[in-house]
Amino acid sequence: MSIVVHTIHGRQYAYVSRREGKRMVQTYLGAMSRPDVQAVVEGLSEEKGIPERLRRLFWDTDPESLDPSRYATAIIERVLEMGDLQDVRWLQHRYTGTTIAQVLTLSRGLSPRSRAFWNLWFGREAPCAP
Structure with missing residues (x-):
């Protein structure tokens, strides 16, 4: 599982990316400008071990x-x-x-x-x- 941030027209959007079998599935979290999305991204990013x-x-x-x-x-x-x-x-x-x-x-x-x-x-x- 990893965090992917896409920039579209100058705005950033966060996704959680994970592998299911042979495919990669991305789940939309929201715009990075939202504080709740930033908190989720920071929490998931810190989860290394x-x-x-x-x-x-x-x-x-x-x-x-x-x-x-x-x-x-x-x-x-x-x-x-x-x-x-x-x-x-x-x-x-x-x-x-x-x-x-x-x-x-x-x-x-x-x-x-x-x-x-x-x-x-x-x-x-x-x-x-x-």
Whole structure:
């Protein structure tokens, strides 16, 4: 997820850009002249790493070097396996539903119990076990 500011006819407009599968999706935030849009842009721009409250889940790595875009799969796995509901809310805000669903489907880092729970939580059909 990133912030994109387009200049059109001398005015600036802010968008949130995120990847969904193979496409890039931009969501319009508003004109940069509005104080509420400026506050949202500043808040999202400062969100470079993981929040302070999630650092307890990443005891085995340097949280400052943990890039949420580059290590999305590992972060999603760790939060789904050991996080609480506030952590999952952050996860849903930070990553698309498609990305979380891909991790639920393809990840080897989730226990079968966690995978089954989160599939039910997100209203997904769990793959049938043999």
